Amino acid sequence: MTIFEGLALGLFFLCWLGYGPLLALLARRSGSLNDDMIVVRRAWMMVMTHREVRIVDSQLMGHTINSAGFFASTSLLLIAAVASVLFGGEQALQGVAIIDEGMGSTRLLEAKLALVLLCLARGLLDFIWSIRQMNYALALIGAAPEMHTESDRVALGEAAANLLNPALSAFSQGVRGYYFGLAAAAWLFGPLWLAVGVVVVFCLLVWRQAASPAARAVRTARRLLEQHLPSD
Secondary structure, three states, rough: OOOOHHHHHHHHHHHHHHHHHHHHHHHOOOOHHHHHHHHHHHHHHHOOOOOOHHHHHHHHHHHHHHHHHHHHHHHHHHHHHHHHHHHHOOOHHHHHHOOOOOOOHHHHHHHHHHHHHHHHHHHHHHHHHHHHHHHHHHHHHHHHHOOOOHHHHHHHHEEEEEEEHHHHHHHHHHHHHHHHHOOOOOOOOOHHHHHHHHHHHHHHHHHHHHOHHHHHHHHHHHHHHOOOOOOO
8 A cells, every 4th residue: 555545545534533523513613404403303303292193203204214224225235246346256356456457456455345345334334223213213203192291292202302313313324424435435546536535525515514505494494493492
């Protein structure tokens, strides 16, 4: 591995591991899409406790679980494809080496594929944990009795939100694995491609969280919803 390969790989891990802390910093300062959605989902669970019939809540949860299941299934297929090349022997690796004749040693090629596999595997674990937590939240919604006091409604809504928000946070982390997996795949074309790819992915994710039209719209909705939420 050349010094340029090492620097590009270091930049990749810096962006991958540093994205979460940066997102938390953005949430404290100017707000982020993920942080705003925590408030939106909390408001949803509070409204849910006032409904006598919660069919719409169950349908929304079911749709979200199906989405997570789709991503998890796709991750499994991609993991199987990458693993078949990585562990398929010299002949399988030679097929990938056609992409770049100057790719280097077989060990380096294996490292590049292993990085892609790592991103996909981490994403798959996040999707699995997300689905499990969403199923817990769905069971809580289905088991929720009709509440007669506001304090009971608030307690139930908080409990449901405390299940749902980590579930959707894990879902977001799983989707993030796809982005960094694409950046990792760019390493197959050389260290410069890896560096450019991870910087583009990092900037795109930060922009979507802080300055995209979706982020601005959700931030406006958060301000309105917070006025109707019970104070902590």
